[in-house]
Amino acid sequence: MIVDSILFIRGGALGDFIVTLPALRLVREKWPQAHIELLGYPRHAALGVDRYYLNAVRSVDTGPLAGFFIPNAVLDPDLVDYFGDFDLVVSYFYDPDQIFYQNLKRCNMPNLITFSPVAGLAPAAKHFCAPLSELGLGTDDYSSRLHLTAEDKAWAVEFLKELDPSRPTVAIHPGSGSEKKNWPIDRWVELCQRRVLAGKENFVVISGEADDERTQYLLARWPGKTPLVARHLPLPHLAAVLAECGLFIGHDSGVTHLAAATGCPSIALFGPTDPAMWAPVGSHVCVLERHGDMAAISVDEVCAAMDQTLGAAPPHPRQRE
Incomplete structure (x- = not known):
């Protein structure tokens, strides 16, 4: 053929x-x-x-x-x-x-x-x-992987250059395409306030067109200096930013799949949808699931998953500079 x-x-x-x-x-x-x-x-x-x-x-x-x-x-x-x-x-x-x-x-x-x-x-x-x-084609590897260009990677390094390279960078995406798939926004506020005040990580907030209201709510309650916001970026640039991060946290959304496809260690919060079907595939993905009730996922659980993931991951090159 x-x-x-x-x-x-x-x-x-x-x-x-x-x-x-x-x-x-x-x-x-x-x-x-x-x-x-x-x-x-x-x-x-x-x-x-x-x-x-x-x-x-x-x-x-x-x-x-x-x-x-x-x-x-x-x-x-x-x-x-x-x-x-x-x-x-x-x-x-x-x-x-x-x-x-x-x-x-x-x-x-x-x-x-x-x-x-x-x-x-x-x-x-x-x-x-x-x-x-x-x-005649088949595979047992159902993970998605992106192949970014040198230009994509250089753009991301420039975008992130003001962050403290001695700290891991955590990217968060507090939205999704469906409100029912979102963790309550006040939980995001509590999580970010707790982690920012601890002073151990940099944060990048991911915001798409459908996320502006939730993003503004979160930023208005952010402790101290406003974090870096990746807003409405071209997808190759956003992917390159995520590839530079030490951890991503999000919902059942395209951005969560994007983060995982870059190889970024990811925490995916699931409620009404089935993670067996829709969670990104890979050992670098941690799923926290509560069968329909996103509010049942506690801030303590997410913090524990963050500590475990960041502790298990090797230092990102940005942390060794």
Whole structure:
């Protein structure tokens, strides 16, 4: 089977893209010289374009694509040519009636695999690797790993340069895409006040567009000097910042998957969602879970996990400078 060009079709949120990286890795390892492109969201794909996994991205937010979800539609000729130019297309679009699949077949690409984006195997990355068994590809390693550039890493070092290099740096993300997945904000306040007053760590607060209200609440109650805030950063820059940190703490969110994919030791707080399915994979990830009740996770528990993780981790290079 000769494969020179491959298209992955993947929508969803940041975490959905990151748990698909093991599947992308399988294909990249099998065809290292192939052109691999993503039809998806450019903001997410930036983590993979020219960073091992992807050669290019095309935005999924293109009007003519809507015709592919209409039975027997007149398809956009440019998209027909676009899809037909690939030797292999792997689609994770939600397509319960297989309308998208039937229309893709009309584009006459040699090899087409479609699979549900609704994870049915745990961990989720295993689900997204499963359809690649048709190509003879498989793995037992479902961890996601990023390949950052030297420029990404240099940007992060410059961003963090004012922090005390003798202390470990802890990144926290007090938000997520769903309020029910969030640890109560007053617990975050108590945690940060306790740790900041102890004076043993630097802190970086991660804030995305959906997190501004919670972030402002936390910062208004921060003891002493306002911490460094990584607000709305491009994802490769945010990933590089997280890679420089000694610890990350967050919820079931895309940023938690991002932190773990950099190799940063991570504490993931889970309540209503299943960590067996959705927690990042890896021995460097500690999950604190309370089966639906995030408020049942105590500040003492998180502090203990921080002490254990920071004590077990080797000193970060920034601490040895």
